[in-house]
Amino acid sequence: MKDVMYKYAKMELEQFAMFEENMKNEHGEIQVQTEAQFKYDKSQHVLCSKITVTFSNGESPLMRAVLDSYFLIHPDSIIGITDSEGHIIFPTNVLVQFASLNYGSLRGIIHLKTLDTKLSGYILPPIFFNDIITKDYIVE
Template identity: 35%
Template sequence: MNTIPYRIHEIKTTQFATFPEKYINGGEVSISTTFHFALKKDIPNVLCSVEVNYSQDENLLLIAQVDCVFAIEKDAMSNLQQEGKISVTFLRYLGTIATGTLRGIIHAKTEGSVLNGLVLPPLNLNKVINQDFIFDKSTEVAK
């Protein structure tokens, strides 16, 4: 993979809710994580959206989502468009940054609550993000 010049353009917490009253101390907490990538053809930005759900005994304890927009250098984006894809390796890299960002948001927003000890664990993004992002030339937003 060639180096892709980028910078973090925007970070937005798009969803955040906690339900600490449903937390049972000592009970097992499950975490589910979802990643979504998108872009618009004429803007050299890549969106990486990460959502996590913490639940216990089928009760939602916390839901959080962050959108990280990465500005890609114009010539690099042109090269990616010519290739017709963004490599899974680069997507995992962006996912790592977005996951760390979300981990910090969760920590800051739960500070002082019983949910603060539920730290988002490290994720093996090799298992979660497992395919290239293929440009869809028929629509404005690639899938």
């Protein structure tokens, strides 16, 4: 396992939308869909973790939130995760860390943005990203 030195560069709430009019029952069951994506900017040494969460009620969306968290990767770490062919390989444990940090931030944002709304009773459930992210991210 390789350690990667980084710092949080910034967070951007790319999208946040609520569709309370689609809510049939304030205490009814909802579906939660979560997507995680990564992209890397070689020139800036910045890895972006994008988390998209959608709450829905059957076919109708109730809420959608997209949060981008940007992590500045230390140049020494980039050297340490670059293979002999020049590919930068972000190990799964690092991706799990970044996704978890981003997801936790999004949980808080959703909680705050849904206060005093019909969606305030729904908490974004925890996710164990180590069960989901199983492959390294290879930047060519």
